[in-house]
Amino acid sequence: INAEYGGYLPKAVKPLYREQEAQKKRAYAKRVIEIEKGSFSPFVLSTSGGAGEECGRVMRTLASKIADRHGNTYRETIEHIRLRLRFALLRVCLVSLRGARTKINYTPISSIDINLL
Numbered sequence: 001i002n003a004e005y006g007g008y009l010p011k012a013v014k015p016l017y018r019e020q021e022a023q024k025k026r027a028y029a030k031r032v033i034e035i036e037k038g039s040f041s042p043f044v045l046s047t048s049g050g051a052g053e054e055c056g057r058v059m060r061t062l063a064s065k066i067a068d069r070h071g072n073t074y075r076e077t078i079e080h081i082r083l084r085l086r087f088a089l090l091r092v093c094l095v096s097l098r099g100a101r102t103k104i105n106y107t108p109i110s111s112i113d114i115n116l117l
Contacts (some may be wrong), residue, residue: 017052020044045089059085 024042032040044052051059063078070077 013046013050014053017044017046017050021052021054 021042021044024044025040028042029040032038041054041058042052043055043058045055059078059081063074063081066072066081067074067077
């Protein structure tokens with residue numbers, strides 16, 4: 001979410017996170033639980049670097065489990081997870097702005113059959 005967006009300015013940041021988490025739960029939780037037989041925790045991040053409550057909970061749980069499994073400290077593990085997340089988000093932003101480096105083979109529009117009947 002972009003907390004600096006004009007419509008969000010009168011609100012505090014924490015209620016914005018809760019609102020976005022609730023919106024994502026309404027949209028996806030039922031399908032994930034019933035069809036995929038899983039659990040759903042929305043991963044809400046802001047453009048200024050903040051994270052929603054459930055996002056933080058998921059990262060803490062993940063870091064704790066990974067630290068126990070590999071014998072690392074919790075602090076090292078959570079730092080590593082946050083670092084990997086930052087680089088993944090940076091990569092997504094760069095690809096969306098610059099485009100992918102792989103060459104895409106476009107089909108010329110003249111060779112597409114648009115006759116649907």
